[in-house]
Amino acid sequence: MVPGFVESFTFGGLPEVLSKARWIWPQYRSQQAGSGVGSLIVTYRIAIIGAGPAGYFAAQALLNQSETPVEVDLIERLPTPWGLVRSGVAPDHPKIKSVAKVFEKVSDDPRFRLLANVELGKDVNLDELQTHYDAVVLSIGADVGRTLGIPGESLRGSLSSAEFVPWYNGHPDYVDVDVPLDVERAVIIGAGNVAMDVARILAVDVEDLAKTDIADHALAALRGSRVKEAIICARRGPEHAAFTASELRDLLDLETTDAVIDADAVVDALSRTEDWPEVPKDVRQNLEAFKTISETPSKGKERRIEIRFFLAPREIKGQDRVEAIVLGINAFIDGAIKDTGASITIPCGLVVSAVGYTTKSLPGVEFVKGAIRNEEGQVLDASGQPIAGLYCVGWAKRGPSGVIGTNKSDASRVMEQLLTDITSREEKMSKDDLKVTLNSRGVGVVELEQWRKINTAEIAAGEPSSRPRIKIVKTDDMLRVAGIHG
Numbered sequence: 493m494v495p496g497f498v499e500s501f502t503f504g505g506l507p508e509v510l511s512k513a514r515w516i517w518p519q520y521r522s523q524q525a526g527s528g529v530g531s532l533i534v535t536y537r538i539a540i541i542g543a544g545p546a547g548y549f550a551a552q553a554l555l556n557q558s559e560t561p562v563e564v565d566l567i568e569r570l571p572t573p574w575g576l577v578r579s580g581v582a583p584d585h586p587k588i589k590s591v592a593k594v595f596e597k598v599s600d601d602p603r604f605r606l607l608a609n610v611e612l613g614k615d616v617n618l619d620e621l622q623t624h625y626d627a628v629v630l631s632i633g634a635d636v637g638r639t640l641g642i643p644g645e646s647l648r649g650s651l652s653s654a655e656f657v658p659w660y661n662g663h664p665d666y667v668d669v670d671v672p673l674d675v676e677r678a679v680i681i682g683a684g685n686v687a688m689d690v691a692r693i694l695a696v697d698v699e700d701l702a703k704t705d706i707a708d709h710a711l712a713a714l715r716g717s718r719v720k721e722a723i724i725c726a727r728r729g730p731e732h733a734a735f736t737a738s739e740l741r742d743l744l745d746l747e748t749t750d751a752v753i754d755a756d757a758v759v760d761a762l763s764r765t766e767d768w769p770e771v772p773k774d775v776r777q778n779l780e781a782f783k784t785i786s787e788t789p790s791k792g793k794e795r796r797i798e799i800r801f802f803l804a805p806r807e808i809k810g811q812d813r814v815e816a817i818v819l820g821i822n823a824f825i826d827g828a829i830k831d832t833g834a835s836i837t838i839p840c841g842l843v844v845s846a847v848g849y850t851t852k853s854l855p856g857v858e859f860v861k862g863a864i865r866n867e868e869g870q871v872l873d874a875s876g877q878p879i880a881g882l883y884c885v886g887w888a889k890r891g892p893s894g895v896i897g898t899n900k901s902d903a904s905r906v907m908e909q910l911l912t913d914i915t916s917r918e919e920k921m922s923k924d925d926l927k928v929t930l931n932s933r934g935v936g937v938v939e940l941e942q943w944r945k946i947n948t949a950e951i952a953a954g955e956p957s958s959r960p961r962i963k964i965v966k967t968d969d970m971l972r973v974a975g976i977h978g
């Protein structure tokens with residue numbers, strides 16, 4: 493039998509088929525009109541929660557296969573989809589954002605629906621979704637910033653990248669974040685690509701950002717910024733940094749910002765890696781990029797981004813706001829990174845920690861180390877047993893790692909398993925259409941047509957100033973443009 497199809501039946505056998513399936517979303521296709529023989533196509537309904545890259549790639553994997561008939565609802569809390577492509581990717585990286593074209597192509601499939609402005613836990617809960625759909629895929633990302641756990645972290649001017657990044661990207665929940673920019677030096681903790689994004693946004697020429705889709709409130713604040721120096725502090729050495737080499741190399745292209753790295757730190761890292769049996773390609777490329785930067789003389793540009801190594805944050809100092817950060821000096825001793833006991837204090841008015849993220853908790857779902865407890869994307873319960881029909885993808889599944897493209901192969905593998913599971917199940921789960929339930933609750937659902945009104949309005953607003961778009965940043969304004977609220 494072709495998976496997803498109930499075996500050919502005669503009209504006389506229909507009740508038997510129906511008794512096997514608790515509820516079937518029937519699409520009866522008469523193959524041999526008049527002969528009384530046909531096929532009952534079972535269409536499986538799948539809900540994906542979270543319209544970020546992992547959610548879209550999961551939808552794409554489901555819709556690209558032709559063995560199992562599916563319909564996909566992509567459910568999103570905000571009125572706008574695209575997740576981190578809209579609220580995470582740095583505005584000066586428009587090429588990365590071009591993946592949105594892939595998402596819009598997925599959306600064009602008639603078997604796909606966007607149900608945005610629908611919040612899990614408020615407008616609908618997980619138990620209900622599990623009765624509306626044959627499978628539910630949690631693609632809820634990881635948007636809670638990990639904290640440093642050091643004194644002074646709650647002072648004004650101490651922020652997490654989980655606040656700063658969505659602030660400059662116009663996420664409606666972060667429009668009002670207090671970002672004091674009346675300071676000359678910012679320190680960024682962490683040696684990953686997010687730290688690099690944060691440093692660039694703080695220390696590049698604001699007029700370069702004015703050509704991007706950066707949120708208008710952030711652009712206005714950055715126009716008044718006094719920040720001249722962004723110091724990225726890594727707690728380990730250059731060979732352990734999580735940046736990607738292309739991000740490092742791009743630093744040398746900044747017109748008005750010098751990139752600075754201590755040459756000795758790079759020489760030491762190169763000599764340490766000589767003992768390694770094999771230096772992984774990404775480490776080798778990073779070390780080459782670090783070396784190039786360290787050998788490029790500073791040109792006395794207006795601003796600078798410096799990367800320092802072996803510095804671990806100990807305390808943020810200040811009365812009412814950040815005045816300095818104390819960092820312990822680490823060293824490579826006997827093959828391990830150790831705290832030397834010594835420290836340095838860097839005067840600064842802004843500290844941004846970019847040390848990773850965890851997933852927001854969800855009632856009824858178990859978490860391990862900040863991600864959903866799962867085995868290859870199948871969600872596990874408290875006793876480690878798989879929960880039928882519940883899956884996860886993206887950062888919610890594997891933690892905050894990988895670039896956007898990583899989600900494609902990852903989601904595809906999980907969706908393959910999902911399809912195998914649902915087609916081998918005795919009973920079909922899905923009952924009535926979620927939209928009917930949402931409508932009865934007065935939820936103003938933003939579907940594709942309404943989202944495209946928002947999208948079109950934003951792009952049109954950007955045209956006069958040759959910007960890709962001007963983002964609408966308040967939920968009410970989005971819903972008004974979408975035609976949901978008057």
Ligand code: NAP
Pocket residue numbers: 585639640681682683684685686687689726727728732733734735736739804805846847848849892893894895896
């Ligand atoms: P990340 O790559 O995991 O980097 C986190 C950094 O924080 C690491 O250097 C880590 O150091 C450091 N760290 C963790 N805890 C710390 C602590 N308590 N004190 C000091 N340092 C600490 O995370 P991310 O930068 O948030 O990026 C997340 C993912 O998004 C990554 O896969 C990244 O590549 C991706 N991303 C990609 C792009 C792009 O392609 N342009 C842009 C942004 C993000 P240790 O190694 O010592 O733990």
